Amino acid sequence: MKGYLQLESGDIYEGNWLTNHILEDVSGEIVFFTGMTGYQEVLTDPSYKDQIIVFTYPLIGNYGINEEDFESNRPHVAGVIVYEANEEASHYQAQYTLKQYLQKWNIPLLSHIDTRSVVKKIRNSGSMPALLTKSYPKEINVPKLCEDNKVSKVSTSQFETFGAGSIHIVLIDYGKKESILSSLLERNCKVTVIPYHTSFQMIRKMNPNGILLSNGPGNPKNLQSHLPTVKELITHYPTLGICLGHQLVALSLGGNTKKLLFGHRGANHPVKDEKNNIVFMSSQNHSFYVDKDSLIGTNLKGRFYNLHDQSIEGLVHDYLPIQTVQFHPEANPGPAEGAYVFDEFLNMVKENNRSNVAYA
Incomplete structure (x- = not known):
C-alpha cells in the first residue's frame, strides 16, 4: 500500500506502508539518526517523543527487537521512515520483527523512501514539521509543531x-x-x-x-x-x-x-x-x-x-x-x-x- 511523506517545505516522497491500520495522518518533527545499529534503543528513547525518525542506514531491522535493550517501556517516536526494513529477525534473542513491534504500538513504518534525499533536505533546510499520510497530498497541509511540555x-x-x-x-x-x-x-x-x-x-x-x-x-x-x-x-x-x-x-x-x-x-x-x-x-x-x-x-x-x-x-x-x-x-x-x-x-x-x- 502506498504511503506519503510530506515536508513543510512542500516536498513529497512516495513509499510503501509496512505497518497496517494507519487510520489517520501522523504529524511530527522530522529528524534523522546516523547509526548502523541501535534502532531499538532509539525507538524507546523518550527524547524522541513525537518525532518522525529517518534512519540513514539503508537496511534497518535485521536483528529484530529483543526484551533486553529497551530504554523505556514503549516506543516514543511518532513515525519511522526507512529505505528498507528487514521483515525477518535473524538474532537469537529477537522476540519481534521491527514491523511487528511498531504495529503493536500503532506506529507507522514507511519504507522505500529515498532517505538520502530526505536527509539532504533536512541538512540544508533544518528539521521541520512533517506529515505521514495515506493519500497523495494535493496541497501543503502539514500541521505546525506543538510547542508543549513534552x-x-x-x-x-x-x-x-x-x-x-x-x-x-x-x-x-x-x-x-x-x-x-x-x-x-x-x-x-x-x-x-x-x-x-x-x-x-x-x-x-x-x-x-x-x-x-x-x-x-x-x-x-x-x-x-x-x-x-x-x-x-x-x-x-x-x-x-x-x-x-x-x-x-x-x-x-x-x-x-x-x-x-x-x-x-x-x-x-x-x-x-x-x-x-x-x-x-x-x-x-x-x-x-x-x-x-x-x-x-x-x-x-x-x-x-x-x-x-x-x-x-x-x-x-x-x-x-x-x-x-x-x-x-x-x-x-x-x-x-x-x-x-x-x-x-x-x-x-x-x-x-x-x-x-x-x-x-
Missing part, C-alpha cells in the same frame, strides 16, 4: 528506589533512559527515580548524596518554571546533568540555549575532552545546545566540545561540584568511551561528602 508526557509519576549502595543518587526523570539508571546501579549506587516536578523540599527530605538531571524531549525553555528548583538543587548537591539536564543547568545559572539547524542524532559524533586532552566518539540525541557566549558571568565553562561544529558538549563550574554533558555517556546505542563521566561524578560526590563543602 517532558510531562514521559516523566515518571511515582517515586521508585533501586539498589542498596552507600551512595544515594536522586535521578530526576525528564525522560530518562534506562541505561542511565543501570549505569548508576552497576557502580553500586542506591538510586531514587522521581518525577520532574518534585519540589526541592521533598528532595531534601530524601537526603541524597548527589543529583542526576536526566535527558528528555523538547525545548528546555518549556521548563522555565522549574529552573528555580534546578538552581536550588545544583547549589546544594553535587550534580551531573545529561543532555536536557545539561541545558537546564546552563539556563538555571543564567545561560542561554539555541536550536541547532538539524540537531545531533547518531552514535558517531566526535567529542573532545579539553581537561583530559582526548577525543572520543559519542552517542547523541538533541536539537538544542548551550550558547557559549551566554556563559559569561555564570561561573560555568566548557570542557567538552563537538568537533563537527564546535558546540559545547559539557560544562563544569568554577567552584561548585557540577558537571554536565550534552552527549550520552551511557551510550546505548553507541560507543561507551564516555562512560568515565559517571565515575568522575561519583568521585565528585564522594569527595564532597568527605570534605562537607559549605554551599552558597
Whole structure:
C-alpha cells in the first residue's frame, strides 16, 4: 500500500506502508539518526517523543527487537521512515520483527523512501514539521509543531528506589533512559527515580548524596518554571546533568540555549575532552545546545566540545561540584568511551561528602 511523506517545505516522497491500520495522518518533527545499529534503543528513547525518525542506514531491522535493550517501556517516536526494513529477525534473542513491534504500538513504518534525499533536505533546510499520510497530498497541509511540555508526557509519576549502595543518587526523570539508571546501579549506587516536578523540599527530605538531571524531549525553555528548583538543587548537591539536564543547568545559572539547524542524532559524533586532552566518539540525541557566549558571568565553562561544529558538549563550574554533558555517556546505542563521566561524578560526590563543602 502506498504511503506519503510530506515536508513543510512542500516536498513529497512516495513509499510503501509496512505497518497496517494507519487510520489517520501522523504529524511530527522530522529528524534523522546516523547509526548502523541501535534502532531499538532509539525507538524507546523518550527524547524522541513525537518525532518522525529517518534512519540513514539503508537496511534497518535485521536483528529484530529483543526484551533486553529497551530504554523505556514503549516506543516514543511518532513515525519511522526507512529505505528498507528487514521483515525477518535473524538474532537469537529477537522476540519481534521491527514491523511487528511498531504495529503493536500503532506506529507507522514507511519504507522505500529515498532517505538520502530526505536527509539532504533536512541538512540544508533544518528539521521541520512533517506529515505521514495515506493519500497523495494535493496541497501543503502539514500541521505546525506543538510547542508543549513534552517532558510531562514521559516523566515518571511515582517515586521508585533501586539498589542498596552507600551512595544515594536522586535521578530526576525528564525522560530518562534506562541505561542511565543501570549505569548508576552497576557502580553500586542506591538510586531514587522521581518525577520532574518534585519540589526541592521533598528532595531534601530524601537526603541524597548527589543529583542526576536526566535527558528528555523538547525545548528546555518549556521548563522555565522549574529552573528555580534546578538552581536550588545544583547549589546544594553535587550534580551531573545529561543532555536536557545539561541545558537546564546552563539556563538555571543564567545561560542561554539555541536550536541547532538539524540537531545531533547518531552514535558517531566526535567529542573532545579539553581537561583530559582526548577525543572520543559519542552517542547523541538533541536539537538544542548551550550558547557559549551566554556563559559569561555564570561561573560555568566548557570542557567538552563537538568537533563537527564546535558546540559545547559539557560544562563544569568554577567552584561548585557540577558537571554536565550534552552527549550520552551511557551510550546505548553507541560507543561507551564516555562512560568515565559517571565515575568522575561519583568521585565528585564522594569527595564532597568527605570534605562537607559549605554551599552558597
